Amino acid sequence: MAVKTTPEYIDLLNEAVEREIQVSIQYLLQHGKMEKLIRKVLPENILLDKTTYEAVGKFLREIGIQEMKHAASIMERIYYLGGEATTRAKRPVVGGSLSEFARLGVKAEEEALILYRRIIDEARKVGDYETHELFEKILGRRRSTSSSSRSTSRSATSHRRRRESPPSGARYSRTTTSPSSTRRWPARSWPSSSTRTSTRRRRCSACA
Numbered sequence: 001m002a003v004k005t006t007p008e009y010i011d012l013l014n015e016a017v018e019r020e021i022q023v024s025i026q027y028l029l030q031h032g033k034m035e036k037l038i039r040k041v042l043p044e045n046i047l048l049d050k051t052t053y054e055a056v057g058k059f060l061r062e063i064g065i066q067e068m069k070h071a072a073s074i075m076e077r078i079y080y081l082g083g084e085a086t087t088r089a090k091r092p093v094v095g096g097s098l099s100e101f102a103r104l105g106v107k108a109e110e111e112a113l114i115l116y117r118r119i120i121d122e123a124r125k126v127g128d129y130e131t132h133e134l135f136e137k138i139l140g141r142r143r144s145t146s147s148s149s150r151s152t153s154r155s156a157t158s159h160r161r162r163r164e165s166p167p168s169g170a171r172y173s174r175t176t177t178s179p180s181s182t183r184r185w186p187a188r189s190w191p192s193s194s195t196r197t198s199t200r201r202r203r204c205s206a207c208a
Helices: 007-039 050-080 098-126 129-164 193-207
Strands: 172-177 182-186
Touching: 007 050, 007 098, 050 098, 050 129, 098 129
Parallel strands: none
Antiparallel strands: 172 182
């Protein structure tokens, strides 16, 4: 049975194409930045070794290619329905560190999940079951990608917090602030108030 579509329905599908192209470029550009990040001195490099960066870079490249395939599948469906598929995309936001990559990835995936659930509902209303099935598959992959991005974000944040926290067993009490930084210095072992009082009494007795 032929599917009766509306211009608004085709526009909604094209919105998905735009998003897929945008995030595909975003992930591939982030992959391209990985080699530069390995060589650049960043706080994350203290605890994240080269192997970690290479693994994340490979993940970004694979996801970028997968997103482009999603865009191609949606475009084919638009043409089948008699519409005209777009080739435009919003400007991608790349970021400059591993934690930013993860944060932007989570944001992009969450926005996509909202859009694709809406498309699935609209496809059901117009009886477009092939599009419904297509986006159900894409939605499943999106959930997996979103979960991986969240794991990367938590890992980068955890590494950064461990770097900023004091060594185990160290005593810190006073803060010295300079114009450029704030550093915490180990506290001296000051005598107790009772000890100081006793010392003053002995001194007064000697003076008498």
